[in-house]
Amino acid sequence: MARFPTSYFDDGLNDEQFEAKISNFTAANPNASFAGPLSFLNTHRYLLGESYxxxxxxxxxxxxxxxxxxxxxxxxxxxxxx
Missing domain, CATH: 1.20.5 (Single alpha-helices involved in coiled-coils or other helix-helix interfaces)
Incomplete structure (x- = not known):
C-alpha cells in the first residue's frame, strides 16, 4: 500500500478540497483569523501531496x-x- 491501507473509501480528495477552500478564504481575507476550535487553521500548512x-x-x-x-x-x- 502506498500510504495506508485503502478500500473503496479514500478521503484524500475531500482533504484537498477542504485545503483549497481554506486557502481561497485566507487569500481573499488576509486579515481574518479563526477562533475557538478552528484556531489551528491560523497556522495550518497542508503538507500532504504526491511527494510524500x-x-x-x-x-x-x-x-x-x-x-x-x-x-x-x-x-x-x-x-x-x-
Missing amino acids: LTGKGAATEFESGVAFWNRYSRILFDAEPE
Missing part, C-alpha cells in the same frame, strides 16, 4: 505504470510489441 509517498509507495506507483503500459500500450498508442 514512501519508498514502497513510489515503487508501487512505478510498477502500476509499467503494468499499465504492458497491458494497454499497443491498444491505446498503437505501439509495437517488444
Whole structure:
C-alpha cells in the first residue's frame, strides 16, 4: 500500500478540497483569523501531496505504470510489441 491501507473509501480528495477552500478564504481575507476550535487553521500548512509517498509507495506507483503500459500500450498508442 502506498500510504495506508485503502478500500473503496479514500478521503484524500475531500482533504484537498477542504485545503483549497481554506486557502481561497485566507487569500481573499488576509486579515481574518479563526477562533475557538478552528484556531489551528491560523497556522495550518497542508503538507500532504504526491511527494510524500514512501519508498514502497513510489515503487508501487512505478510498477502500476509499467503494468499499465504492458497491458494497454499497443491498444491505446498503437505501439509495437517488444
